[in-house]
Amino acid sequence: MKKVTKATYLKWYEDMLFWRKFEDKLAQVYIQQKVRGFLHLYNGQEAILAGALHVMDREKDKMITAYRNHVQPIGLGVDPKRVMAELYGKKTGTSSGLGGSMHIFSKEHNFYGGHGIVGGQIPLGAGLAFADKYHKREAVTLCFLGDGAARQGSLHETLNMAVNWNLPVVFCVENNGYAMGTSVARTSKSTDIWKIGNAYEMPCGPVDAMNPTKVAESLDEAIKRARKGDGPTFLELKTYRYRGHSMSDAQKYRTKEEVAEYQKIDPITQVLDIIKEKKYASEDEIKEINKRVKDKVSECEKFADESDFPDKSIMYDVVYEQEDYPFLAHKPE
Numbered sequence: 040m041k042k043v044t045k046a047t048y049l050k051w052y053e054d055m056l057f058w059r060k061f062e063d064k065l066a067q068v069y070i071q072q073k074v075r076g077f078l079h080l081y082n083g084q085e086a087i088l089a090g091a092l093h094v095m096d097r098e099k100d101k102m103i104t105a106y107r108n109h110v111q112p113i114g115l116g117v118d119p120k121r122v123m124a125e126l127y128g129k130k131t132g133t134s135s136g137l138g139g140s141m142h143i144f145s146k147e148h149n150f151y152g153g154h155g156i157v158g159g160q161i162p163l164g165a166g167l168a169f170a171d172k173y174h175k176r177e178a179v180t181l182c183f184l185g186d187g188a189a190r191q192g193s194l195h196e197t198l199n200m201a202v203n204w205n206l207p208v209v210f211c212v213e214n215n216g217y218a219m220g221t222s223v224a225r226t227s228k229s230t231d232i233w234k235i236g237n238a239y240e241m242p243c244g245p246v247d248a249m250n251p252t253k254v255a256e257s258l259d260e261a262i263k264r265a266r267k268g269d270g271p272t273f274l275e276l277k278t279y280r281y282r283g284h285s286m287s288d289a290q291k292y293r294t295k296e297e298v299a300e301y302q303k304i305d306p307i308t309q310v311l312d313i314i315k316e317k318k319y320a321s322e323d324e325i326k327e328i329n330k331r332v333k334d335k336v337s338e339c340e341k342f343a344d345e346s347d348f349p350d351k352s353i354m355y356d357v358v359y360e361q362e363d364y365p366f367l368a369h370k371p372e
Protein backbone atom coordinates (compact mmCIF):
# COMPACT_ATOMS: atom_id res chain seq x y z
CA MET A 40 0.00 0.00 0.00
CA LYS A 41 1.09 3.58 -0.65
CA LYS A 42 2.81 4.71 2.56
CA VAL A 43 0.88 6.70 5.15
CA THR A 44 3.20 9.67 5.72
CA LYS A 45 3.20 13.07 7.37
CA ALA A 46 1.71 14.48 4.16
CA THR A 47 -1.06 11.85 4.27
CA TYR A 48 -1.99 12.75 7.86
CA LEU A 49 -2.05 16.46 7.06
CA LYS A 50 -4.18 15.84 3.98
CA TRP A 51 -6.53 13.56 5.91
CA TYR A 52 -6.94 16.16 8.63
CA GLU A 53 -7.68 19.01 6.24
CA ASP A 54 -9.96 16.96 3.97
CA MET A 55 -11.98 15.37 6.78
CA LEU A 56 -12.32 18.67 8.61
CA PHE A 57 -13.53 20.33 5.42
CA TRP A 58 -16.11 17.58 4.77
CA ARG A 59 -17.36 17.86 8.37
CA LYS A 60 -17.57 21.66 8.33
CA PHE A 61 -19.10 21.69 4.85
CA GLU A 62 -21.90 19.50 6.16
CA ASP A 63 -22.23 21.46 9.42
CA LYS A 64 -22.83 24.48 7.17
CA LEU A 65 -25.47 22.53 5.24
CA ALA A 66 -27.28 21.76 8.50
CA GLN A 67 -27.19 25.48 9.33
CA VAL A 68 -28.51 26.68 5.96
CA TYR A 69 -31.16 23.96 6.06
CA ILE A 70 -32.63 25.61 9.14
CA GLN A 71 -32.63 28.89 7.20
CA GLN A 72 -34.60 27.01 4.50
CA LYS A 73 -31.97 27.60 1.85
CA VAL A 74 -31.75 23.83 1.42
CA ARG A 75 -35.03 21.89 1.41
CA GLY A 76 -36.17 18.28 1.41
CA PHE A 77 -34.00 15.48 2.72
CA LEU A 78 -30.49 16.08 4.02
CA HIS A 79 -28.50 13.05 5.16
CA LEU A 80 -25.15 13.98 6.68
CA TYR A 81 -21.94 11.93 6.83
CA ASN A 82 -20.59 13.37 10.12
CA GLY A 83 -18.63 10.61 11.87
CA GLN A 84 -18.10 8.43 8.80
CA GLU A 85 -15.32 10.50 7.15
CA ALA A 86 -12.47 8.01 7.76
CA ILE A 87 -14.07 5.70 5.19
CA LEU A 88 -13.75 8.21 2.38
CA ALA A 89 -10.28 9.34 3.49
CA GLY A 90 -9.00 5.74 3.56
CA ALA A 91 -10.62 4.85 0.23
CA LEU A 92 -9.15 7.87 -1.58
CA HIS A 93 -5.68 6.95 -0.34
CA VAL A 94 -5.69 3.59 -2.14
CA MET A 95 -8.00 3.84 -5.15
CA ASP A 96 -6.73 4.72 -8.62
CA ARG A 97 -8.34 8.11 -9.10
CA GLU A 98 -7.92 7.94 -12.89
CA LYS A 99 -10.08 4.90 -13.40
CA ASP A 100 -11.67 3.42 -10.26
CA LYS A 101 -15.31 4.27 -9.65
CA MET A 102 -17.45 5.06 -6.63
CA ILE A 103 -21.17 4.63 -6.16
CA THR A 104 -23.16 5.11 -2.95
CA ALA A 105 -26.58 5.89 -1.49
CA TYR A 106 -28.07 9.28 -0.57
CA ARG A 107 -25.45 10.14 2.12
CA ASN A 108 -23.39 11.43 -0.78
CA HIS A 109 -22.26 15.04 -0.44
CA VAL A 110 -18.61 14.60 0.43
CA GLN A 111 -17.57 11.64 -1.76
CA PRO A 112 -17.72 13.68 -5.00
CA ILE A 113 -15.78 16.47 -3.29
CA GLY A 114 -13.11 13.93 -2.31
CA LEU A 115 -12.98 12.79 -5.94
CA GLY A 116 -12.35 16.33 -7.14
CA VAL A 117 -15.78 17.85 -7.83
CA ASP A 118 -15.83 21.57 -6.99
CA PRO A 119 -17.48 21.82 -3.53
CA LYS A 120 -19.08 25.12 -4.56
CA ARG A 121 -21.03 23.24 -7.23
CA VAL A 122 -22.04 20.56 -4.71
CA MET A 123 -23.39 23.18 -2.33
CA ALA A 124 -25.19 24.95 -5.19
CA GLU A 125 -26.82 21.63 -6.15
CA LEU A 126 -28.22 21.32 -2.64
CA TYR A 127 -29.61 24.85 -2.91
CA GLY A 128 -31.30 23.86 -6.20
CA LYS A 129 -29.27 26.45 -8.10
CA LYS A 130 -28.36 26.23 -11.77
CA THR A 131 -24.63 26.24 -11.01
CA GLY A 132 -25.07 22.91 -9.20
CA THR A 133 -23.65 19.57 -10.39
CA SER A 134 -27.01 18.67 -12.00
CA SER A 135 -28.17 22.25 -12.61
CA GLY A 136 -30.08 22.10 -9.34
CA LEU A 137 -32.40 19.31 -10.49
CA GLY A 138 -30.82 16.45 -8.55
CA GLY A 139 -30.63 17.91 -5.06
CA SER A 140 -29.13 16.43 -1.92
CA MET A 141 -29.58 12.74 -2.72
CA HIS A 142 -28.42 12.82 -6.34
CA ILE A 143 -24.94 14.24 -6.68
CA PHE A 144 -23.32 12.79 -9.80
CA SER A 145 -20.17 13.42 -11.82
CA LYS A 146 -19.13 10.94 -14.47
CA GLU A 147 -15.93 12.90 -15.23
CA HIS A 148 -14.88 12.30 -11.62
CA ASN A 149 -15.96 8.64 -11.65
CA PHE A 150 -18.72 9.35 -9.15
CA TYR A 151 -21.90 7.49 -10.11
CA GLY A 152 -24.28 8.83 -7.46
CA GLY A 153 -26.20 9.48 -5.25
CA HIS A 154 -29.16 6.93 -5.04
CA GLY A 155 -32.30 7.38 -2.94
CA ILE A 156 -33.66 3.85 -3.26
CA VAL A 157 -32.14 1.85 -0.41
CA GLY A 158 -30.05 -0.91 -2.02
CA GLY A 159 -30.62 0.47 -5.54
CA GLN A 160 -26.94 1.19 -6.04
CA ILE A 161 -25.85 -2.40 -5.26
CA PRO A 162 -26.72 -3.96 -8.64
CA LEU A 163 -25.69 -0.73 -10.38
CA GLY A 164 -22.25 -0.99 -8.74
CA ALA A 165 -21.86 -4.54 -10.02
CA GLY A 166 -23.00 -3.30 -13.43
CA LEU A 167 -20.24 -0.68 -13.51
CA ALA A 168 -17.73 -3.40 -12.63
CA PHE A 169 -19.17 -5.68 -15.31
CA ALA A 170 -18.72 -2.95 -17.95
CA ASP A 171 -15.09 -2.40 -16.88
CA LYS A 172 -14.34 -6.10 -17.01
CA TYR A 173 -16.06 -6.47 -20.39
CA HIS A 174 -14.03 -3.57 -21.82
CA LYS A 175 -10.83 -4.83 -20.11
CA ARG A 176 -10.25 -1.49 -18.38
CA GLU A 177 -8.66 -2.90 -15.19
CA ALA A 178 -10.78 -0.51 -13.12
CA VAL A 179 -12.38 -1.35 -9.78
CA THR A 180 -15.73 -0.15 -8.45
CA LEU A 181 -16.18 0.71 -4.78
CA CYS A 182 -19.85 0.15 -4.05
CA PHE A 183 -20.91 1.67 -0.71
CA LEU A 184 -24.11 0.70 1.05
CA GLY A 185 -25.61 1.03 4.52
CA ASP A 186 -26.31 -1.63 7.14
CA GLY A 187 -30.00 -1.29 6.27
CA ALA A 188 -29.30 -1.74 2.57
CA ALA A 189 -27.39 -4.92 3.41
CA ARG A 190 -30.78 -6.46 4.27
CA GLN A 191 -32.29 -5.75 0.86
CA GLY A 192 -32.91 -8.57 -1.61
CA SER A 193 -30.91 -6.79 -4.31
CA LEU A 194 -27.75 -7.45 -2.28
CA HIS A 195 -28.12 -11.22 -2.50
CA GLU A 196 -28.80 -11.36 -6.23
CA THR A 197 -25.85 -9.03 -6.83
CA LEU A 198 -23.39 -10.89 -4.61
CA ASN A 199 -24.24 -14.14 -6.33
CA MET A 200 -23.62 -12.73 -9.80
CA ALA A 201 -20.57 -10.70 -8.79
CA VAL A 202 -18.76 -13.69 -7.33
CA ASN A 203 -19.87 -16.01 -10.12
CA TRP A 204 -18.59 -13.62 -12.79
CA ASN A 205 -15.51 -12.54 -10.80
CA LEU A 206 -16.43 -8.87 -11.09
CA PRO A 207 -13.93 -6.18 -10.02
CA VAL A 208 -16.07 -4.69 -7.28
CA VAL A 209 -15.63 -4.09 -3.55
CA PHE A 210 -18.86 -4.05 -1.55
CA CYS A 211 -18.33 -1.71 1.40
CA VAL A 212 -21.09 -1.85 4.00
CA GLU A 213 -20.93 1.33 6.07
CA ASN A 214 -22.37 -0.04 9.29
CA ASN A 215 -23.21 3.13 11.21
CA GLY A 216 -25.40 1.20 13.65
CA TYR A 217 -28.77 2.32 12.36
CA ALA A 218 -31.12 2.29 9.40
CA MET A 219 -33.18 5.41 10.13
CA GLY A 220 -34.22 4.67 13.75
CA THR A 221 -33.73 0.90 13.63
CA SER A 222 -30.58 -0.61 15.10
CA VAL A 223 -28.78 -3.46 13.37
CA ALA A 224 -29.60 -5.74 16.32
CA ARG A 225 -33.33 -5.21 15.80
CA THR A 226 -33.22 -6.40 12.20
CA SER A 227 -30.53 -9.04 12.23
CA LYS A 228 -29.97 -12.30 14.12
CA SER A 229 -26.25 -11.96 13.42
CA THR A 230 -24.90 -8.45 13.89
CA ASP A 231 -21.67 -9.40 12.07
CA ILE A 232 -22.80 -8.15 8.69
CA TRP A 233 -19.47 -9.11 7.04
CA LYS A 234 -20.35 -12.79 7.47
CA ILE A 235 -22.88 -12.45 4.65
CA GLY A 236 -19.85 -12.73 2.32
CA ASN A 237 -19.21 -16.28 3.57
CA ALA A 238 -22.48 -17.47 2.08
CA TYR A 239 -21.10 -16.55 -1.35
CA GLU A 240 -17.57 -17.78 -0.66
CA MET A 241 -16.47 -14.18 -1.14
CA PRO A 242 -13.47 -12.83 0.81
CA CYS A 243 -14.97 -10.78 3.63
CA GLY A 244 -14.25 -9.20 6.99
CA PRO A 245 -14.87 -6.42 9.52
CA VAL A 246 -12.90 -3.14 9.51
CA ASP A 247 -12.41 -0.47 12.19
CA ALA A 248 -13.72 2.37 10.05
CA MET A 249 -13.14 5.17 12.56
CA ASN A 250 -9.48 4.87 11.57
CA PRO A 251 -8.52 5.88 7.99
CA THR A 252 -5.32 3.78 8.00
CA LYS A 253 -7.31 0.64 8.83
CA VAL A 254 -9.80 1.46 6.07
CA ALA A 255 -6.99 2.08 3.57
CA GLU A 256 -5.27 -1.22 4.42
CA SER A 257 -8.35 -3.35 3.98
CA LEU A 258 -9.51 -1.58 0.83
CA ASP A 259 -6.02 -1.78 -0.66
CA GLU A 260 -6.06 -5.56 -0.34
CA ALA A 261 -9.57 -5.79 -1.79
CA ILE A 262 -8.82 -3.43 -4.70
CA LYS A 263 -5.63 -5.32 -5.58
CA ARG A 264 -7.55 -8.59 -5.57
CA ALA A 265 -10.23 -7.17 -7.85
CA ARG A 266 -7.69 -5.59 -10.23
CA LYS A 267 -5.82 -8.90 -10.56
CA GLY A 268 -9.02 -10.54 -11.74
CA ASP A 269 -9.68 -12.41 -8.49
CA GLY A 270 -13.16 -10.99 -8.01
CA PRO A 271 -15.16 -9.15 -5.37
CA THR A 272 -14.70 -8.59 -1.64
CA PHE A 273 -17.35 -7.88 0.98
CA LEU A 274 -16.29 -5.57 3.83
CA GLU A 275 -18.17 -4.37 6.88
CA LEU A 276 -16.83 -0.91 7.75
CA LYS A 277 -17.77 -0.30 11.38
CA THR A 278 -18.54 3.37 11.78
CA TYR A 279 -21.05 5.73 13.42
CA ARG A 280 -23.17 8.70 12.41
CA TYR A 281 -23.31 11.54 14.93
CA ARG A 282 -26.28 13.37 13.47
CA GLY A 283 -29.82 12.15 12.96
CA HIS A 284 -30.79 10.09 9.92
CA SER A 285 -31.99 13.16 8.03
CA MET A 286 -32.86 16.57 9.44
CA SER A 287 -36.04 15.80 11.35
CA ASP A 288 -35.02 13.01 13.69
CA ALA A 289 -35.68 13.20 17.46
CA GLN A 290 -33.15 10.35 17.92
CA LYS A 291 -35.19 8.59 20.58
CA TYR A 292 -33.64 5.30 19.51
CA ARG A 293 -30.25 6.06 21.11
CA THR A 294 -28.75 7.85 24.10
CA LYS A 295 -26.52 10.92 24.19
CA GLU A 296 -24.00 8.78 26.08
CA GLU A 297 -23.79 6.37 23.16
CA VAL A 298 -23.01 9.23 20.74
CA ALA A 299 -20.41 10.59 23.19
CA GLU A 300 -18.69 7.17 23.35
CA TYR A 301 -18.14 7.24 19.59
CA GLN A 302 -17.03 10.87 19.67
CA LYS A 303 -14.14 9.70 21.84
CA ILE A 304 -12.84 7.76 18.81
CA ASP A 305 -13.73 10.45 16.29
CA PRO A 306 -11.67 9.98 13.10
CA ILE A 307 -10.67 13.65 12.85
CA THR A 308 -9.51 13.76 16.47
CA GLN A 309 -7.60 10.50 16.02
CA VAL A 310 -5.71 11.98 13.05
CA LEU A 311 -5.12 15.29 14.82
CA ASP A 312 -3.74 13.46 17.87
CA ILE A 313 -1.19 11.69 15.66
CA ILE A 314 -0.23 14.99 13.99
CA LYS A 315 0.40 16.52 17.41
CA GLU A 316 2.14 13.49 18.89
CA LYS A 317 4.51 13.14 15.93
CA LYS A 318 4.92 16.92 15.66
CA TYR A 319 3.81 16.91 12.01
CA ALA A 320 2.48 20.46 12.46
CA SER A 321 2.80 23.24 15.02
CA GLU A 322 -0.20 24.79 16.78
CA ASP A 323 0.04 27.74 14.39
CA GLU A 324 0.09 25.50 11.33
CA ILE A 325 -2.99 23.67 12.61
CA LYS A 326 -4.74 27.01 13.12
CA GLU A 327 -3.86 27.93 9.54
CA ILE A 328 -5.46 24.72 8.24
CA ASN A 329 -8.56 25.38 10.33
CA LYS A 330 -8.82 28.89 8.91
CA ARG A 331 -8.35 27.66 5.34
CA VAL A 332 -11.18 25.18 5.87
CA LYS A 333 -13.47 27.83 7.34
CA ASP A 334 -12.81 30.21 4.45
CA LYS A 335 -13.41 27.50 1.87
CA VAL A 336 -16.78 26.65 3.44
CA SER A 337 -17.75 30.35 3.42
CA GLU A 338 -16.81 30.57 -0.28
CA CYS A 339 -19.13 27.63 -1.03
CA GLU A 340 -21.99 29.28 0.85
CA LYS A 341 -21.43 32.62 -0.91
CA PHE A 342 -21.33 30.93 -4.31
CA ALA A 343 -24.57 29.02 -3.66
CA ASP A 344 -26.27 32.11 -2.19
CA GLU A 345 -25.34 34.26 -5.17
CA SER A 346 -26.16 31.72 -7.90
CA ASP A 347 -29.49 31.86 -9.73
CA PHE A 348 -32.21 29.25 -9.72
CA PRO A 349 -32.56 27.48 -13.08
CA ASP A 350 -35.12 28.75 -15.51
CA LYS A 351 -38.31 26.66 -15.44
CA SER A 352 -37.86 25.74 -19.10
CA ILE A 353 -34.87 23.55 -18.11
CA MET A 354 -37.26 20.78 -17.13
CA TYR A 355 -38.00 20.15 -20.81
CA ASP A 356 -34.33 19.53 -21.52
CA VAL A 357 -33.99 16.66 -19.09
CA VAL A 358 -37.03 14.48 -19.82
CA TYR A 359 -37.66 12.20 -22.72
CA GLU A 360 -40.09 13.84 -25.11
CA GLN A 361 -43.10 11.95 -26.31
CA GLU A 362 -45.02 13.76 -28.97
CA ASP A 363 -48.52 12.88 -27.85
CA TYR A 364 -47.87 13.66 -24.19
CA PRO A 365 -50.49 16.30 -23.31
CA PHE A 366 -48.15 18.21 -21.00
CA LEU A 367 -46.11 19.33 -24.01
CA ALA A 368 -49.06 21.38 -25.24
CA HIS A 369 -48.03 23.86 -22.54
CA LYS A 370 -44.38 23.92 -23.50
CA PRO A 371 -43.16 27.52 -23.19
CA GLU A 372 -41.35 29.26 -26.06
Ligand SMILES: Cc1ncc(C[n+]2csc(CCOP(=O)(O)OP(=O)(O)O)c2C)c(N)n1
Nearest residue numbers: 107155156157185186187188215217218219
Ligand atom coordinates in the same frame (compact mmCIF):
# COMPACT_ATOMS: atom_id res chain seq x y z
C1 LIG B 1 -36.40 0.74 -1.08
C2 LIG B 1 -36.46 1.75 0.02
N1 LIG B 1 -37.07 1.43 1.18
C3 LIG B 1 -37.15 2.33 2.19
C4 LIG B 1 -36.64 3.60 2.03
C5 LIG B 1 -36.70 4.59 3.19
N2 LIG B 1 -35.37 4.71 3.79
C6 LIG B 1 -34.58 5.74 3.47
S1 LIG B 1 -33.11 5.65 4.23
C7 LIG B 1 -33.51 4.23 5.03
C8 LIG B 1 -32.53 3.58 5.97
C9 LIG B 1 -31.32 2.99 5.32
O1 LIG B 1 -30.31 2.76 6.26
P1 LIG B 1 -28.85 2.33 5.91
O2 LIG B 1 -28.84 1.47 4.71
O3 LIG B 1 -28.25 1.77 7.15
O4 LIG B 1 -28.12 3.70 5.51
P2 LIG B 1 -27.77 4.97 6.41
O5 LIG B 1 -28.95 5.91 6.30
O6 LIG B 1 -27.53 4.53 7.79
O7 LIG B 1 -26.58 5.59 5.77
C10 LIG B 1 -34.80 3.84 4.69
C11 LIG B 1 -35.46 2.64 5.22
C12 LIG B 1 -36.03 3.91 0.79
N3 LIG B 1 -35.49 5.11 0.55
N4 LIG B 1 -35.94 2.96 -0.19
Ligand SMILES: [Mg+2]
Nearest residue numbers: 185186217218
Ligand atom coordinates in the same frame (compact mmCIF):
# COMPACT_ATOMS: atom_id res chain seq x y z
MG1 LIG C 1 -27.04 2.70 8.57
